[in-house]
Amino acid sequence: MSAPSIYTRLGVRPFINARGTITTLGGSIMPAPVVAAMVEASQHFVALNQLQEKAGEYIASLTGAEAAFICAGAASGMMLAGAACLTGEDRTAVENLPDIGGRPNEFIISLVDSHTYIHQGFKVCGGSLAKAGTHSQVSADDYAKSIAKNTAALVFFLGSQPKDQLPEIIALAHRHELPVIVDAAAQLPPRSNLTDLTAMGADLVVFSGGKGLFGPQSSGLILGRRDLIRACALNSNPHSAIGRGMKVGKEEIAGLVKAVELFMEQDEEALIQEWEKRCQLIATAVQNVAGIQPMYQPPYTSQFPPASPMLTIHFDASAPLEATAVARALEEGEPAILVSASTDALTIGPQTLQEGEERIIARRLGEILAPP
Template sequence: MVQNQKSVYEKLGVKRIINAKGCVTTLGGSLMKPEVLDAMADASRHHVHLNELLTKASNRIAELTGAEAAFISSGAAACLLLTAAACLTGKNESAVLKLPSLSTERNEFLVSIVDEHTYIHQAFRTSGGKVISVGDENNVSVEDYANAINSNTAALLFFYGEQSKAQLVEVVELGKKEGIPVIVDAASQLPPKSNLYDLIEIGADLVVFSGGKGIGGPQCSGIILGRKDLVDACVMNASPNSAIGRALKVGKEEIVGLVTALENFVETDEDQLLNEWLNRANTILQSADGISKIGTDIKYYPKGGAHTPVEPVAIISLLDLKNTAERIQEKLVSGDPSIEIDIEENSLVIGTMSLKTGDAEIIAEKLSEAYKML
């Protein structure tokens, strides 16, 4: 008789979760489809010249996105570090070898304060650059960028997510006028897949996406799209070359997995996907049917972001029941299976895009149990 084998997580004593927060790094990004896993397994069985694989895989990504050039690294933050390095060195081999101690006055990156990700600022500093903050926590205007530009400005960093496409058009125009590259951090801004094309068409010089979020590729992968000369400079600064990006190694398995995931992603029927997510949200909200102390709604996220929200999210409002959202969240997290959700004020915020088949039903069941504490 064959006994059930433990999963790799069970062997390590790691608790699996139901992820109703989304494709966030701290929860492992996205889950990969079988065809992506098969491609990675196939890649693992053979040796190849990594530079040849990177070149041909990057060319395929450029073909899929319509970009002039593309490159793959080990995540969006890694890609942003490479874009910073590229703007400092260009295609100068001597300069590549000197980072981060390159003696150049043109080493300032203008970064909007609305981008609160300090690790992105650290990535730009790691390249040898200086970060100059512009705007405030709520907004940054093209005038804020323009007022901060000087002869030392190496590039403008635009955070697409809190900053809009309309703002990007203005910033791109400013960059073209001043002869300064515009880098767009769009790490988590897929779907919609139109963002793969629109940001480049607007005229951004370099655009970065995470491979392990909406695309559904390996978590330790990311994509740079943009101008060929700047992407070529990214390549020079990247692994497997002897350069500052050597630490940002991406393996043959991740490269192949990312290309496969992107090929699937661009063929996705987004209307069908949206309906699947919407059905999950409705299933979750049914748990609150007939309970007078609870209000329910479906909202589309990202809320307050720059582009059209795409993910239907189940909102369960606990009305006047103070601190109840935190108590229910704690009960879900501590349960078996553990369920990760967000809360806003006194409402449960339950995402749908990262759920597996059957997860919505489990969440509804566990919520019904949790409501008994009301």
């Protein structure tokens, strides 16, 4: 008889995640080769600065970026990117943060993204914010009107802002000799985002390591200009700097290196087709239930992540149960299943489903919605 899992021993109930790579739900499941790389790294001592440098050089070679740095998650990466734009490679400036010593420290940041911890990160490292646009949209003109003598960088939220707007923002910033920081945390796949954004001229691009890359959840990746990446490193662990607490261990570094390798090698088209099949199988389980209409959303029509299809199951007044009741039954059943729910719809994302879990969801939906 096998020993109980760590979660069982702690009294924590695992679940099937049909919502997506959400931080509070554990991010993603690492493939076995990523876990193996972390275990291998855990068996030896290495100089952390050297490991970071070599890992960054290798990832840069895979992605075509000038340079790369592994950080402790995307939020960490955004704060380090901000700090890098405030200090450059000036070690005295690095040591003095959050005191910026009269240097430009204002980040032009659009209001379309609601993650206020990103705003807080810029403030923690000594920045101030010039907020542009509205909660629904922001234009290049909105950015342009906010540029001033005290501007340190422009911030772009890929996903909340369209990719085709980015070249215009980059051109605007570079005319004023200002860098652009791109938050692309949940924008993988497609793989092209890992190569195209820096090629467009974005100065620093930040990705989560534990979402679409399927690496360690407490890891992230910054790609960009060599001088600014060096500044990110100086502001981060293991240096005595404002990012010292954002520690990335040797295990996470090794795990993310392997995750990037796998991501660059994978058959992306086949992966997306598999996600589509999962959605279609679940849709088939409910398509003949009165009052319920499954609606398939193809790849590249959503924001987070852009390449993933989605399935939305709509409930009208004649449905046997309300959507929230079905979501509750899924979560309370065995195994527990988490979906996104509103008063009249369930939304299922296939990206975080493990092999065969789509069949479990289809079966459970059939049982819950079966006539009494």
